[in-house]
Amino acid sequence: xxxxxxxxxxxxxxxxxxxxxxxxxxxxxxxxxxxxxxxxxxxxxxxxxxxxxxxxxxxxxxxxxxxxxxxxxxxxxxxxxxxxxxxxxxxxxxxxxxxxxxxxxxxxxxxxxxxxxxxxxxxxxxxxxxxxxxxxxxxxxxxxxxxxxxxxxxxxxxxxxxxxxxxxxxxxxxxxxxxxxxxxxxxxxxxxxxxxxxxxxxxxxxxxxxxxxxxxxxxxxxxxxxxxxxxxxxxxxxxxxxxxxxxxxxxxxxxxxxxxxxxxxxxxxxxxxxxxxxxxxxxxxxxxxxxxxxxxxxxxxxxxxxxxxxxxxxxxxxxxxxxxxxxxxxxxxxxxxxx
Amino acid sequence: xxxxxxxxxxxxxxxxxxxxxxxxxxxxxxxxxxxxxxxxxxxxxxxxxxxxxxxxxxxxxxxxxxxxxxxxxxxxxxxxxxxxxxxxxxxxxxxxxxxxxxxxxxxxxxxxxxxxxxxxxxxxxxxxxxxxxxxxxxxxxxxxxxxxxxxxxxxxxxxxxxxxxxxxxxxxxxxxxxxxxxxxxxxxxxxxxxxxxxxxxxxxxxxxxxxxxxxxxxxxxxxxxxxxxxxxxxxxxxxxxxxxxxxxxxxxxxxxxxxxxxxxxxxxxxxxxxxxxxxxxx
Amino acid sequence: xxxxxxxxxxxxxxxxxxxxxxxxxxxxxxxxxxxxxxxxxxxxxxxxxxxxxxxxxxxxxxxxxxxxxxxxxxxxxxxxxxxxxxxxxxxxxxxxxxxxxxxxxxxxxxxxxxxxxxxxxxxxxxxxxxxxxxxxxxxxxx
Numbered sequence: 001x002x003x004x005x006x007x008x009x010x011x012x013x014x015x016x017x018x019x020x021x022x023x024x025x026x027x028x029x030x031x032x033x034x035x036x037x038x039x040x041x042x043x044x045x046x047x048x049x050x051x052x053x054x055x056x057x058x059x060x061x062x063x064x065x066x067x068x069x070x071x072x073x074x075x076x077x078x079x080x081x082x083x084x085x086x087x088x089x090x091x092x093x094x095x096x097x098x099x100x101x102x103x104x105x106x107x108x109x110x111x112x113x114x115x116x117x118x119x120x121x122x123x124x125x126x127x128x129x130x131x132x133x134x135x136x137x138x139x140x141x142x143x144x145x146x147x148x149x150x151x152x153x154x155x156x157x158x159x160x161x162x163x164x165x166x167x168x169x170x171x172x173x174x175x176x177x178x179x180x181x182x183x184x185x186x187x188x189x190x191x192x193x194x195x196x197x198x199x200x201x202x203x204x205x206x207x208x209x210x211x212x213x214x215x216x217x218x219x220x221x222x223x224x225x226x227x228x229x230x231x232x233x234x235x236x237x238x239x240x241x242x243x244x245x246x247x248x249x250x251x252x253x254x255x256x257x258x259x260x261x262x263x264x265x266x267x268x269x270x271x272x273x274x275x276x277x278x279x280x281x282x283x284x285x286x287x288x289x290x291x292x293x294x295x296x297x298x299x300x301x302x303x304x305x306x307x308x309x310x311x312x313x314x315x316x317x318x319x320x321x322x323x324x325x326x327x328x329x330x331x332x333x334x335x336x337x338x339x
Numbered sequence: 340x341x342x343x344x345x346x347x348x349x350x351x352x353x354x355x356x357x358x359x360x361x362x363x364x365x366x367x368x369x370x371x372x373x374x375x376x377x378x379x380x381x382x383x384x385x386x387x388x389x390x391x392x393x394x395x396x397x398x399x400x401x402x403x404x405x406x407x408x409x410x411x412x413x414x415x416x417x418x419x420x421x422x423x424x425x426x427x428x429x430x431x432x433x434x435x436x437x438x439x440x441x442x443x444x445x446x447x448x449x450x451x452x453x454x455x456x457x458x459x460x461x462x463x464x465x466x467x468x469x470x471x472x473x474x475x476x477x478x479x480x481x482x483x484x485x486x487x488x489x490x491x492x493x494x495x496x497x498x499x500x501x502x503x504x505x506x507x508x509x510x511x512x513x514x515x516x517x518x519x520x521x522x523x524x525x526x527x528x529x530x531x532x533x534x535x536x537x538x539x540x541x542x543x544x545x546x547x548x549x550x551x552x553x554x555x556x557x558x559x560x561x562x563x564x565x566x567x568x569x570x571x572x573x574x575x576x577x578x579x580x581x582x583x584x585x586x587x588x589x590x591x592x593x594x595x596x597x598x599x600x601x602x603x604x605x606x607x608x609x610x611x612x613x614x615x616x617x618x619x620x621x
Numbered sequence: 622x623x624x625x626x627x628x629x630x631x632x633x634x635x636x637x638x639x640x641x642x643x644x645x646x647x648x649x650x651x652x653x654x655x656x657x658x659x660x661x662x663x664x665x666x667x668x669x670x671x672x673x674x675x676x677x678x679x680x681x682x683x684x685x686x687x688x689x690x691x692x693x694x695x696x697x698x699x700x701x702x703x704x705x706x707x708x709x710x711x712x713x714x715x716x717x718x719x720x721x722x723x724x725x726x727x728x729x730x731x732x733x734x735x736x737x738x739x740x741x742x743x744x745x746x747x748x749x750x751x752x753x754x755x756x757x758x759x760x761x762x763x
Binding site: 493496497498499500501502503504505530538539540544546547549550553554556557560582585586589590593594607608611612613615616617619620621 | 672673676677680693694700703704706707708709710711712713714715716717718719720721722723727728729730742745758759760761
Binding site for chain 2: 031032063064134135224227228230231232233234236237238246248250259261262264267268269283314315316318319320321322324325
């Protein structure tokens with residue numbers, strides 16, 4: 001696959017052409033930054049923010065999705081197939097998260113048909129990060145602000161032009177016909193990559209975490225760590241990889257619809273059994289669950305850490321909790337008990 | 340000595356003498372401008388306590404969480420102390436279980452701005468406390484722009500009001516951060532989780548979102564102390580204080596009641612008067 | 622427009638068993654005419670009426686809601702309607718604040734002997750809701 005370069009004008013034209021055919025979603029200006037919006041033209045796109053307020057998971061796994069309609073006579077209607085859409089301007093952490101979600105929803109030989117349908121109709125054009133925010137920590141987990149995982153094309157802003165690197169057939173077809181990239185472009189990209197990567201200095205020993213977290217399950221350290229947590233769903237809902245859901249039926253005067261809606265392991269009733277027993281009645285257990293899921297359970301289930309280091313849970317937490325601090329406390333605890 | 344220093348000194352004394360098992364306060368978080376609720380159980384830990392304009396959470400919320408620890412001290416701003424009064428009135432905590440460290444508050448600052456609730460605050464100093472840590476805060480002039488905006492809003496047509504508010508709550512993702520951060524929301528099973536019968540839908544349908552916010556505001560009538568914690572906790576930046584200010588205004592004008600300022604007066608919606616106005620009833 | 626002329630509002634009426642429901646009964650027995658717009662739900666007391674009932678009625682597509690109980694001082698359970706009065710006052714003001722048109726949700730005190738008054742009340746409420754048109758706000762579609 002050939003790396004190409006695309007000028008700002010060419011990029012605007014490409015987007016305007018796409019907008020005529022399909023729905024294009026991109027970061028748009030919002031009160032305190034940027035968030036996803038459907039764009040009608042390239043000049044609505046806003047790439048100056050480090051990242052969008054909400055992650056891109058809603059494109060694959062919407063907050064609320066109608067999966068069936070039925071009436072009292074048993075006439076059922078399934079939802080129509082999703083439309084083609086382009087997700088433009090996604091950052092490497094969020095694109096990696098889409099890959100994690102795809103892995104989750106197609107794991108153990110089962111495929112979620114709704115997620116699968118959306119994925120097939122989606123073109124993902126990412127933009128590399130040339131700067132980070134204080135809460136970013138993708139590199140701490142071995143990811144990179146210039147990674148192209150989960151994307152069809154990765155664009156890197158070199159200043160005068162964008163470098164366009166295809167990562168799939170879909171991506172290659174999209175940028176075919178553009179001028180090829182030269183060595184100087186790739187060198188400039190390397191320069192930018194090294195500069196931005198130097199902004200994230202922390203490192204998390206995910207291997208040691210993975211090995212020791214299961215041993216710490218019953219440790220009283222979780223009671224202490226979880227004290228400031230109020231068990232709202234903010235972190236889980238704004239996390240690009242959190243994927244728990246509930247299925248709920250609602251009826252209005254005889255017409256019913258079945259919805260899949262986001263759920264959160266932080267909600268008290270999330271783990272309540274039909275018998276009434278709730279293994280995570282204690283809020284500390286719910287806090288523990290999220291940390292263990294991100295850094296251990298998903299490694300067992302899917303072979304990867306599902307935290308991508310986007311930092312949204314840190315900035316959105318009403319109690320100012322920093323998952324990096326939690327993990328550091330756990331690691332130092334592991335250190336002190338090992339000695 | 341500033342408030343933080345007095346707080347640290349007193350917290351250390353209370354902990355080392357065993358007068359309290361824990362001091363519930365705030366500490367710095369990893370983010371500048373953001374404080375975290377902090378639970379000091381030793382004099383060494385008490386060194387991390389702070390009190391300043393970043394201390395945004397209503398700590399009364401945590402009193403219910405740490406109920407079984409024993410006697411606790413809690414840092415209380417004016418609004419937090421009113422929440423404590425409401426919790427005492429509702430028998431959720433006992434007076435002898437808490438040692439209230441009152442602090443005067445000049446307002447919480449979030450994202451560089453004084454929080455909406457603080458701009459119209461009428462109770463910057465605690466109304467109930469065991470000791471005051473430092474100076475009382477001066478009563479600041481209320482932000483008239485907010486009052487005027489509220490009045491302008493009432494002059495809109497019903498359709499316009501519905502449009503503005505439904506647009507506001509359309510952003511609601513039903514994460515319930517507002518509910519979780521509120522000291523008044525302590526129901527073991529919240530109405531949103533009720534099934535058989537289901538009281539409100541779980542999708543973020545506009546109708547259900549409005550019902551959630553209307554009903555939560557209604558459940559707060561006579562109890563909400565307008566601390567603004569819910570407003571600051573909302574990850575989607577919804578202006579929740581509009582609902583809360585309105586409900587507080589309704590309760591004040593109709594029943595001459597303000598939540599949490601007088602422990603001897605039960606919350607307005609737990610009592611009634613044969614003389615209550617009924618001009619709206621046919 | 623022809624549609625508006627044929628608009629027959631659906632109004633859910635929560636009537637307390639001891640006074641308002643009996644009053645409605647009296648209207649019926651006395652063959653008093655009133656518009657067939659109300660769908661009656663009998664409750665033991667106006668104090669039983671949870672604001673959720675009112676909101677859910679609107680969500681399910683009711684064009685209007687009527688809640689009626691005993692006159693203050695006459696409650697069969699002594700204080701139920703006093704409790705309700707405060708609750709309804711806050712709900713009424715809050716609904717109006719949110720843009721639910723005045724007249725969509727109506728509260729009333731109707732005693733068991735006020736059959737004619739009940740009929741008149743239903744006429745008035747129906748007229749009012751007809752003028753407001755079908756309820757669109759809070760209505761859930763499926």
